[in-house]
Amino acid sequence: MQLVKAGLCAFGMSGKVFHAPFLKEHPGFFISAIVERSKEESKEKYPEATIYRSVEDMLQDTDVELVIINTPVQTHYEYAKKALEAGKNIIVEKPFTVNVEEAEELVTLAEEKGLFLSVYQNRRFDRDFQQVQKVLKEGKLGNIKEAEIRFDRFRTTPSGKQHKENPDQIGSGSLHDLGAHLVDQVIQYFGYPEKLFADVFSMKGSEYANDYFEILLFYKNDLRVRLKSSVFTKEDHYAYKIHGDRGSLLQERTDNQEAELVAGAIPVYGKEWMQPLKEADGILNYLNENSETERIFTSSEAGNYMDYYQQIYEHIVFGYPLPSPGKEVIQNMMIIDASITSTEEGKIIVL
Template sequence: MQLIKAGLCAFGMSGKIFHAPFLKEHPGFFMAAVVERSKEESKEKYPEATIYRSVEEMLQNADIELVIINTPVQTHYEYAKMALEAGKNIIVEKPFTVSVSEAEDLVNLAEEKGLFLSVYQNRRFDRDFLQVHKILNDGKLGNIKEAEIRFDRFRTTPSGKQHKEDPQQTGSGSLHDLGAHLVDQAVQYFGYPEKLFADVFSMKGQEYANDYFEILLYYKDNLRVRLKSSVFTKEAHYAYAIHGEKGSFLQERTDNQENELVAGAIPVYGKEWTEPLKGTDGILNFINENSEPERMLTASEPGNYMDYYQQIYEYIVFGYALPSQGREVVQNMKIIDASLESSKEGKIVYL
């Protein structure tokens, strides 16, 4: 099996949870390098990875062909550009960058260099996202007329992470953080909207970056898609509500991969590794082919973040499709930028 040597730009939560375990357990990857500016925490689980004290040092010295940019979003552009100019393929954590212009610049540079750029949209591999995709593809709901996708939390006190909560820092706030997932999911399900209207602000006060947003996406054929997130939601809503001409589907957000990884779970290559779902997590209510009503409880199949790295591997080795390529995600960022404009101006923004 061809071995892809990779380097991590940071070993914080993202590196420890979403990247290093999968690079280690996938037989096609070798985590050869990691940046830790002062600590050496990676040594315990990844002794084979050389520790560098800066991204610059790693790019200059490490024998790697793939770089994962998993630093705060405000640094993505700088490090991604640096890696591309060093001749490295790159994976960039979401949100891609803090602006559309930065993202477009990186995509163009990657194409000029003949390198690939993928954005780590791991929520495409959540069990709940995949279940909704399956229901939509089954066609039981008929033409879709309305959909709502939510990602709520109950985090009423500041986290202390300035790059996420300082309103003076471009790219901070829930819209770039969780919104990057919801926008991506809406586009994956329904394509690119014609226009939008948004309300974006901070429930905790003006001294903090936005922690609430509601975006209404307008599509052709009278389809409306609402994206919503709040940090003052103690009781969970259904994360997905899909309504069509023939019925409705409600889906809970039940993917637990992140929590299991935080608790120490080890992902397994080539098989399911998450805890089985206990019970059901969805409701499908529709009119069947015999014009009779049917209502059933549904259970989603397991998701697997390993599939993202498997697709990266298959792209490199076999030339298969590249997951969440940069130019595709630039379109998502245009929706985020338009949402900020809409909220500020109090108007519909055409895309």
């Protein structure tokens, strides 16, 4: 099996939880380098990796062919550009960049260099996202008329992470953080909208970056989709509400991969590593072929973030399609940028 040597630009939560475990367990990858500016925490689990004190030093390592840009979003553009100029293929953590202009420049540079740029949109591999996608493809709901996708939390006190909560730093706040997931999901389901209206602000106060957003998306076929997130949500909502002219789907957000990984779970290559659900996590209510109502409690099948890295490997070795290529994710950034403009100007933005 061809071995792909990878380097991580940081070893914080993202590196420890979402990237290193999968790279280590996938037989096609080898973690060749990890950037830790002062510590050496990675040595315990990844002793084979060379520790570098800066991204710039790691990029000089000729063995590293794939670089994961998993630093704060405000640095994505800088490090991604340096990695591409050093001849490295790259994976950029979401959100891709802080604005459309940076995203477009990086995609153009990657194309000029003949390198690939993928954005780590891991929520495409969540069980709940995939369940909704499955039901939509089955067509049981008919023509979709209205949808709502939420990503809520109950985090009423500051985290202390300046790159996420400082309102003076572009790219901070929930819109770029959780919004990067919701925007990506709605485009995967329904395509690119025609226009939008957004309300983005901070419930904790103006001294903090936005922690609430509501985005109303308008589609040419009269479909309306609402994306919403709040950090003042103690009781869970259905994360997905999809309504068509033949029925409705209510789907909970039940993917537990992040929690399991944080708790120390080791992902398994080649098979599911998450346990099946013990209870149903959705309701499908629709008219069947005989126009009779069927109301079913549904259970989503396990998601697997390993599938993302498997697709990356298959792209490198076999030339298969690249997962979430940068050129595609530019559309996400367009919606995020337009949501900020809509909030500032208080009007509908044509996309």
